[in-house]
Amino acid sequence: MRLGEFVIDVTPLRTSRNYRLVFAAQTLTVLTTALTNVAINLHVYQVTGSSVQVGLVSLVFGMALLAGLLAGGVLADRVDRRRIILSTRVIVAVVLAGLAVNAAMPHPMLVVIYVAAILAGGINGLGGSALMAAIPSLIEPAQLTAAGALITVTSQFGAMVGPSIAGLIAAGPGVAACFAIDACGYLVGVVLMSFLPSMQSDVEPQHPLRALAEGFKFVRHNQVVAGLLLIDVWAMVFAMPYALFPQLAEQVFHGGPATVGLLYTAPAVGAFVGALASGWTGRVKHSGRALIASVLVWGLAITGFGLAGHLWLGLLCLAIAGLGDTSSEILRRALLQHYTPDQLQGRVSSLWLAQATSGTAVGNAEAGLAARLVGASGAVIGGGLICVAGVCLVAVTMPRLRRASLRGEPCRSLTSTT
Numbered sequence: 132m133r134l135g136e137f138v139i140d141v142t143p144l145r146t147s148r149n150y151r152l153v154f155a156a157q158t159l160t161v162l163t164t165a166l167t168n169v170a171i172n173l174h175v176y177q178v179t180g181s182s183v184q185v186g187l188v189s190l191v192f193g194m195a196l197l198a199g200l201l202a203g204g205v206l207a208d209r210v211d212r213r214r215i216i217l218s219t220r221v222i223v224a225v226v227l228a229g230l231a232v233n234a235a236m237p238h239p240m241l242v243v244i245y246v247a248a249i250l251a252g253g254i255n256g257l258g259g260s261a262l263m264a265a266i267p268s269l270i271e272p273a274q275l276t277a278a279g280a281l282i283t284v285t286s287q288f289g290a291m292v293g294p295s296i297a298g299l300i301a302a303g304p305g306v307a308a309c310f311a312i313d314a315c316g317y318l319v320g321v322v323l324m325s326f327l328p329s330m331q332s333d334v335e336p337q338h339p340l341r342a343l344a345e346g347f348k349f350v351r352h353n354q355v356v357a358g359l360l361l362i363d364v365w366a367m368v369f370a371m372p373y374a375l376f377p378q379l380a381e382q383v384f385h386g387g388p389a390t391v392g393l394l395y396t397a398p399a400v401g402a403f404v405g406a407l408a409s410g411w412t413g414r415v416k417h418s419g420r421a422l423i424a425s426v427l428v429w430g431l432a433i434t435g436f437g438l439a440g441h442l443w444l445g446l447l448c449l450a451i452a453g454l455g456d457t458s459s460e461i462l463r464r465a466l467l468q469h470y471t472p473d474q475l476q477g478r479v480s481s482l483w484l485a486q487a488t489s490g491t492a493v494g495n496a497e498a499g500l501a502a503r504l505v506g507a508s509g510a511v512i513g514g515g516l517i518c519v520a521g522v523c524l525v526a527v528t529m530p531r532l533r534r535a536s537l538r539g540e541p542c543r544s545l546t547s548t549t
Contacts (some may be wrong), residue, residue, distance in 0.1 A: 163316030165293020199256020204481025219258030346478030365521030371494025401453030419535030428455030434515030
């Protein structure tokens with residue numbers, strides 16, 4: 132493979148007008164949402180002076196998001212996905228405008244923040260499932276990895292620059308300006324994606340619970356989809372060290388808040404570089420094996436981070452982990468969309484997004500508990516090794532995942548999924 136083939140593939144942007152519209156809207160939304168992610172925590176702390184309240188608002192948002200994702204998956208397979216995407220974004224913009232008004236008041240009300248968290252979480256979940264389910268219909272099957280890589284680049288870029296911009300705006304005009312800018316970002320996204328065609332899935336109406344159960348059944352019987360979801364569980368639940376960064380910065384690297392910031396930044400930098408150099412993911416023949424290797428890189432790099440006694444070495448390991456995580460995310464997204472029929476894209480996408488949302492939270496909680504038993508470094512090392520062992524177990528017991536490839540014909544019907 133030539134060096135130029137590692138550069139991110141921008142073919143979907145060149146060949147698909149509809150994907151360009153989605154990409155532009157998503158790029159803008161990622162950047163403006165980063166403002167709200169920081170501003171909401173600052174705002175809650177300014178109103179209450181309590182870190183507990185900050186955590187509770189995040190928990191409420193996460194629970195609402197999880198419920199919205201699951202419901203959105205069912206809805207996205209029954210209703211025009213374009214209509215869901217546009218309507219949910221309009222509603223979220225209104226909610227953000229309400230947050231901005233509340234924040235600009237002399238005495239902001241905490242109850243408004245909680246209501247906004249519930250509404251924004253649930254509505255974003257509905258729209259997120261529909262948007263992910265819509266992507267395969269906007270591009271050629273061979274462009275799935277490239278499309279996912281482009282979205283990942285914008286996400287990682289937002290993760291790197293968004294918090295700094297949010298801090299500057301919050302310190303200047305205030306958090307209300309962050310919410311207002313985010314609301315405008317959503318509305319501009321609505322205008323851009325209003326030019327998308329109708330995307331109605333051909334699914335017979337059925338009870339929502341039965342429809343959701345059908346999605347679970349498909350995942351259970353499709354070894355490729357089940358395998359890529361399971362392999363992510365090992366990585367996110369057992370090798371998620373982010374909650375331990377403050378403790379490790381103080382006890383292992385003998386630093387302060389600046390060191391903590393570096394630890395959080397390093398994986399994002401590695402992930403961003405990995406996304407820019409993701410051209411190979413669409414050209415590799417054995418996509419399943421590449422996915423397994425990418426998750427192993429994550430697990431081994433996290434293990435190395437736990438063993439690192441020097442800050443520079445720890446940051447290098449975290450950057451490598453971020454690179455592996457980005458590669459695995461791109462391949463997982465593409466394989467999931469490739470092996471899922473259109474009439475199930477919404478439900479299966481919602482399960483993947485729900486797992487990604489909850490897996491990180493569970494992983495951070497597990498790391499905190501493990502650190503109490505074996506110390507922070509021991510928890511990171513043990514988690515990384517468990518991840519490696521779990522990935523090897525999945526690779527051995529699920530041969531269809533090892534043989535999975537994006538070069539074949541995508542799955543079109545339920546009869547061709549097993």
